[in-house]
Amino acid sequence: MVGSAFAEAGADLELVGIHKRFPGFTAIEDLDLRIPAGSFFALLGPSGCGKTTTLRLVAGLEQPTSGRILIGGKDVTDVKSFKRPVNTVFQSYALFPHMSVLENVAFGLRRRGISDPVGKAHEALQLVELDHLAARRPQQLSGGQQQRVALARAVVNRPALLLLDEPLGALDLKLRRQMQLELKSIQDDVGLTFLHVTHDQEEAMTMADTVAVMNKGAIEQMGAPEELYELPRTAFVANFLGQSNLFTGPVISSKGESMVVDISGVKIEVPKDRSQRHNGEVTIGVRPEKLSVHSEAPAKAAGVNVLGPGRVTDVSFSGVSTQYLVAVPGLGPITVFSQNMVFGPIANLGAEVWVSWTVDHGFGLADDPGDAPRFASDTNTATIATQTRNELLAEIGEG
Numbered sequence: 001m002v003g004s005a006f007a008e009a010g011a012d013l014e015l016v017g018i019h020k021r022f023p024g025f026t027a028i029e030d031l032d033l034r035i036p037a038g039s040f041f042a043l044l045g046p047s048g049c050g051k052t053t054t055l056r057l058v059a060g061l062e063q064p065t066s067g068r069i070l071i072g073g074k075d076v077t078d079v080k081s082f083k084r085p086v087n088t089v090f091q092s093y094a095l096f097p098h099m100s101v102l103e104n105v106a107f108g109l110r111r112r113g114i115s116d117p118v119g120k121a122h123e124a125l126q127l128v129e130l131d132h133l134a135a136r137r138p139q140q141l142s143g144g145q146q147q148r149v150a151l152a153r154a155v156v157n158r159p160a161l162l163l164l165d166e167p168l169g170a171l172d173l174k175l176r177r178q179m180q181l182e183l184k185s186i187q188d189d190v191g192l193t194f195l196h197v198t199h200d201q202e203e204a205m206t207m208a209d210t211v212a213v214m215n216k217g218a219i220e221q222m223g224a225p226e227e228l229y230e231l232p233r234t235a236f237v238a239n240f241l242g243q244s245n246l247f248t249g250p251v252i253s254s255k256g257e258s259m260v261v262d263i264s265g266v267k268i269e270v271p272k273d274r275s276q277r278h279n280g281e282v283t284i285g286v287r288p289e290k291l292s293v294h295s296e297a298p299a300k301a302a303g304v305n306v307l308g309p310g311r312v313t314d315v316s317f318s319g320v321s322t323q324y325l326v327a328v329p330g331l332g333p334i335t336v337f338s339q340n341m342v343f344g345p346i347a348n349l350g351a352e353v354w355v356s357w358t359v360d361h362g363f364g365l366a367d368d369p370g371d372a373p374r375f376a377s378d379t380n381t382a383t384i385a386t387q388t389r390n391e392l393l394a395e396i397g398e399g
């Protein structure tokens with residue numbers, strides 16, 4: 001196997017109590033993270049939440065304000081960037097246009113005086129299935145192929161840790177999906193530790209063993225994709241990773257295995273072992289695909305929540321499924337995804353309908369419904385420019 005030469009090179013990454021403050025702005029707030037060797041880890045969050053800053057800290061391009069960074073158990077917080085066993089693949093591939101694909105991949109090895117750079121570059125290109133194009137120039141390749149060259153160039157160094165900063169962001173949707181699968185299989189082959197940063201939830205879920213959802217500089221929840229999707233702990237996770245119907249109200253009974261929440265007079269049952277809180281004001285939720293739409297009131301049954309009657313206020317067809325918005329008095333719009341098993345909608349715009357779901361599918365969040373956001377977001381790029389300039393000046397002064 002081509003990948004064998006790369007195997008067993010992955011290392012654990014550990015971030016301990018990391019804070020990163022830029023002048024006037026906190027980008028990372030008390031970040032703790034442990035990524036086991038050989039895993040494919042995704043850091044998922046909206047633009048500006050601190051993903052790139054986290055990667056830059058790991059790569060040694062930024063210093064944390066406080067906290068420690070360990071790679072393979074070794075504290076690298078004060079180790080210079082080029083001495084860390086880390087490589088980064090950025091969104092812009094930054095290939096050298098005047099060099100062949102092969103030379104682009106061999107370049108780093110040559111510069112570091114590593115033996116057999118050409119042989120190793122061919123091996124890395126085989127891994128990304130581009131060896132047959134080794135003699136071409138980057139501009140003679142498609143976007144997806146250029147991305148694979150960038151990956152080969154990073155992997156050829158056999159870093160213990162590969163950082164990927166939205167590497168598929170420039171590709172169109174179809175190519176992106178294809179590259180996601182390829183990246184995943186390359187990671188399986190080489191056994192390196194991948195830390196992949198993305199704002200695309202589907203991408204994170206498709207590729208990673210573990211996903212950490214980041215919001216405003218902190219990790220809200222971390223786990224296997226199915227776990228996060230099934231049991232989101234916060235409203236942010238419930239809505240950033242897929243969509244959710246959320247309702248807030250007081251718990252009015254919590255005897256037995258489920259609790260009952262009063263949502264403006266409507267009683268909704270939620271399993272207690274799927275709820276973070278069991279008393280007071282709580283926010284509960286259910287995923288849209290777990291709901292069924294009925295044109296007649298369903299018979300009352302144990303273990304089923306029924307809402308309605310309500311009105312269909314929107315029907316949008318998306319191929320595999322149809323999305324319905326149902327307005328139920330006092331509850332606001334409820335989103336339902338219904339798989340298209342029959343031709344035509346199961347309920348028309350304006351129709352009177354009921355919505356139901358199995359109690360077991362609900363979840364209860366940890367959020368205190370009265371909580372204010374942690375700290376304000378700030379996208380003032382002037383401070384970034386100032387800091388970058390100061391860093392450059394400091395580096396020139398040093399050299």
Ligand SMILES: Nc1ncnc2c1ncn2[C@@H]1O[C@H](COP(=O)(O)OP(=O)(O)O)[C@@H](O)[C@H]1O
Nearest residue numbers: 022027047048049050051052053378383384387
């Ligand atoms: N050098 C800097 N100076 C000041 N603020 C910065 C600097 N770098 C990043 N930030 C801010 O930190 C936040 C996180 O940025 P970043 O890590 O690039 O987010 P992401 O990659 O998740 O989109 C943003 O609000 C950004 O404006």
Ligand SMILES: [Mg+2]
Nearest residue numbers: 048051052053
């Ligand atoms: Mg970024």
